[in-house]
Amino acid sequence: MLTFIKNITKLILPKIFVYAGLLIFIVIFYKATMQRGCNFGYIIVSMPFVAVGLYLLLKNPLWSFIILFICNYFIMGITRYITLPVPISVFMDSVISFIFLALILKTIHTRIEWKRVLNPLTLIIFIWLIFCIIELLNPKLISFADWFTKVRSIAFYPIILIVLVSVLLNKYKHIKLILLMWSVLTLLAALKGYWQKNHGFDSAELIWLYNGGAKTHFISTGIRYFSFFSDAGNYGSNMGFSLVVFSIAAFYIKNKWLKIYFLIVALAGGYGMVISGTRGALAVPFAGYAIFILLSKKWEFAFYSLFILVSAICFLNFTTIGNNNQTIKRMRSGLDTNDASLNVRLENQKKLKEYLKDLPFGAGIGFGNTPDINSPDYEFSGIPSDSWLVRVWIQTGVVGLSLYIILLSAGIISGGYIILFKIKDKELGGVLAALLAGVVGMTASASGNEILGQYPTCYLYFICFAIVFMGKYYDKELEEHEQLT
Template identity: 30%
Template structure:
């Protein structure tokens, strides 16, 4: 008896990937196409060396290293997703230490390669798009299409502002489709969550370093590069800390979210030592968050815990909630000379805060504009891009100071309605999925992601919480995990029913 093994790509014809496998691994370039390819490469190397000398050799070496990396992102989405998350988390730190090149464009490139790999895999699987059919996908597509249509907004002052803003506002949500199609195992979900907690630990410890040791030379140069930076970050004789992120607000929000994850995991079923580790991590995250001096972040954890107590009601949760509430009341009212704790306390007394009163006045002032411009003033009309591309416009000087206000001003009341509809659908889907799921571990993950999305919605009122790296990347991962955990749970339930049916038929 003879056994014959077929190597993928050894047959004639087939997909582009199969042809490349055959050309390089089967034929080993011993074919007319291979010889022509080698001659072309030799000619390019000769011409490049003659014209550019050593520079071409360095570029060639870099190219040889980059090609496997590009291949890994396209053909191995698990690797590409991890690389994207790491890059998003430390993007601004790389810029501060002097890494050359447009790092933000690099993030766009990784996103594009992940989407390319997604399209290839869907095509190879017979163009089966059923994986994406759910209410969240529908509202995300509506939001994406509306943002694209904003390019034609007749009231927009600048199309270039749209070009720069669409990347972090809408294009980044395409990561949701990559995640929901590529993440197919509980093991990989665990890997991503562990990676997130580990990177958050690095960020928390680095904030401690900034607080008690000081800033690096690169960070000192950044802080003193513009008087406007000092006016925002130097308060009451104390520098607000930003750790590895772009600013203190982004840092604080990215400490609260993993804290919520830790609390949900602690409430689940796991070994005691793991719960102790998670409790320590949560303590580090929240204590380092105080160094940011961001008052808006202080209300996020209590708000998330309130929803947690409602969704996961039990005597144990009720006792924990009451203890946490008493601790919070004491912390809010206790006399202290600590500047960080004093700033924390002011978050719960907004009507006594001059900054909050000024924001309310600005929001009241812009309401007539929002009501008379259903599509708003165009993406990028406010903030830095507005000042750069439309410096003489009314909106360029308007400080939105809120994610919801920015949406209302730039995309009108239509855009605000669609944005709120999107968030409502995501939260509704997360709550419904949580109650339908059976697997304890997956239920915990789904609950954590739902609470984090809820916290981001609260955070988006006092600040812009969803347009900056890494929050925008992680947000759509968390949204995708709401559906992924439900899908994995349904598969487990179906498998359990099949096993039970099989065992029953054998007994009979």
């Protein structure tokens, strides 16, 4: 009899708690709705789902990283339609902090290979971070707040992303997952650009254009389309990034359907790059394919690739074919040394050179954030840099710019060495070569656009860079898998 009562209790008690909980929840929802309105009631209803979602994300840091990856891509476009309760940088910092919290909690019951973080790229970016911290001693620095606002994109985000990639993307299948997500986002970005070009801008985009965006997007050579990115320059370079990565990866991926799909994504990326009207974006495929020629180790393929590359440059630089097409004309102006826009940039750089001649460590990180009209530097703080490398030069001087270029070059050379001499698996080697080619292309484009400090490019750039340095772990994994099968 006692056993029977125990069994009944085990069956009934859980149901009693469930029904009681539901009843309490319904009462709370009813009272909240009646007293505070429907919106407050909806918040109450969503709380259990939010709690479950946060629990799952804490339990699986990789899912949190995927959300960060997606948010990074859409965050600038979303702000045209809704006002976030906090600044964009604070929102993204919160997501990153959440991922680190999830990692710390995961270490309690799972072994995490933190040793993967110790690689040449981490050391390179750490050296740059130390230099940026030393910049706090720069006598031209206005305030710690200005320094911190800018140093996040310059130094903190890169090293944080390298750590996250090294720890979370620990399987080759994770790299394929990142590529698949990126491919979908690229197609959406290209589709949005196509819609803007053929169906016009929506009300939120028109407001953004009216409030100043039109000055740089409605120009004499035509309209520059920007999709859901911050501007056309960011959009064009990012689409060029996708063009390079997916066109190269398509030749190495073994799966036939994935190969075809990646080629379609590459074409979509090329389309987005062209309609953006961004001349600086041309540097991405030119530099990216050039470095891939060196990494391919297939000299016949390299010869044909070099021939196509040189032919494209000659077509744009030495002919007038297609000048009646605004897109081709705009791209051609990127190689024209007499272009008016280019000359304005060069004049601005002459003024900055004169200002910085006695400032080897620059005007301080954060220069231009809060210009003081009474400051003797006021007229220089308003000069547009028009380039990420020029921005680094202004804020850290010739010393900082030289160090920055040396460190990035060292990272690219180290990544190339890994691909050429350390990777045995052909598919993996091709994917890593595609990512590094994209990184090189974006580095070249940074000389003409402020892209490495903007979402989503700043994150995507260092995620791809970090994956290259994880190559030896993926190669070992694939080798062990091959031996088992």
